[in-house]
Amino acid sequence: MNFQAKLAGAVEANNSLLCVGLDPDPEHIPPNKIVSCLVEAIDATCDLVCAYKPNLAFYEQLGPSGYHTLADVLAAIPPAIPTIADAKRGDVGHTAAAYARAIFDQLGFDAATVNPYLGGDSVEPFLERPDKTAFIVCRTSNPGATDIQDLTVEQDGVRKALYVAVAERAAEWNVRGNVGLVAGATYPEDMRRLRTLCPEMPFLVPGIGAQGASLEEAVASGLDAEGRGIIVNASRTILYASGGKDAAAGARNEALRLRDAINRARHALPASQNA
């Protein structure tokens, strides 16, 4: 099943736009407990989420055991829940094809985040499989996002921020309907602009957890015309909710709270945004 159909199924079945980021932090989990902790967190949240998103950096930092740790975590995710590799890869076409094989064939992810800086031929290997989705890193949630993404670009006499020009390219690259955008919750006005530009694309939305953005503003800015279209990610605030003891119950409670808060924000919107 392709990513978008799987996503729609999980959104419906779990009544959820919440994604849990599976990012093992050695400060919170000892290396020999990572798999068991994350598998318990998955078991405790898999009826509350629309997707899981491991960020590959947190596995790579483990060294030799990282690959197997990630594979074991992925194996615990129920097949009906789509998986997003937060990898932010970007390289020349020949090399990007190797990254796509690593992420889609070897690890079996349903989607990946991809950096646009190297252009269309660097993104294409992630898009040429219509069953997979590539989320183009467009407007990120970090403070430094403004350094490059806010540069003023001029095209055909029109001035716009670079991230807007990137979204326009992403729309051009979307010939197979399998492009999404990364749109940080920390810049809700920018997310609103992206939604106007790309009314039907799925948005992967980081920034509402440890990064402190307003969940209500993010939901109001990012929902599509059908009251969906955003995948709201939280990682640390869910995995480490309990501060150590009974992590699975803590993760479930926090995931439930966030899922329901997102749904309340969806239903609080005027009907035009909430069909």
Add this chain to the structure above:
Amino acid sequence: MNFQAKLAGAVEANNSLLCVGLDPDPEHIPPNKIVSCLVEAIDATCDLVCAYKPNLAFYEQLGPSGYHTLADVLAAIPPAIPTIADAKRGDVGHTAAAYARAIFDQLGFDAATVNPYLGGDSVEPFLERPDKTAFIVCRTSNPGATDIQDLTVEQDGVRKALYVAVAERAAEWNVRGNVGLVAGATYPEDMRRLRTLCPEMPFLVPGIGAQGASLEEAVASGLDAEGRGIIVNASRTILYASGGKDAAAGARNEALRLRDAINRARHALPASQNA
């Protein structure tokens, strides 16, 4: 020893600005032969190069065995030759720090390529170790490089290409003197512009091998005032030079040819560019 001192030592000892890209391609090397082929290529070229550059994509595509394959290849590189992780990573600060640990601590690389799109805080974890160098992906060698990197940016009434604005940011980020740039040989005029903007930065220069750029133009455009400052990479044209039989001898012959061609191009330049 820090990257730049190690690089200067290898440039001097081997009279070379050539970097060999260690990118195992399953179409050319069966998976069970990768380590032995690459170790032989290293043994055959390590007196001819100034650096080695594995691109992580080609190891990740191997799946479970990728990490150990890369570690075994790295272990065969003489300690006096600096290693560059071609990783093009870029993520929010907390996550970028995990990538820096993976590349510098776990794998022991001396330098890494880093994507600038997420801004200064995404690059900082790679720069806060003064012994390591980060090559900012600025002007890449692929055809699609123009899609985003050539967008016209306006700053304080001045119009410039985005890659130029990125180079200006890279210069600002260079407070510890450990920033370099990726500057593709396929766009020699752009490399010349970057050299004017960043007279002392090391440039990592892909594109002269399978991508077909002119070696002479790249050398003329990229050399610094001391007739150095470029790290000219070739991967496929060296590793697979022989077409199969006696790959190590083929790699040595092609590395020798390229090293000497680079040196001839250096010495053919007017004295002002070749102190």
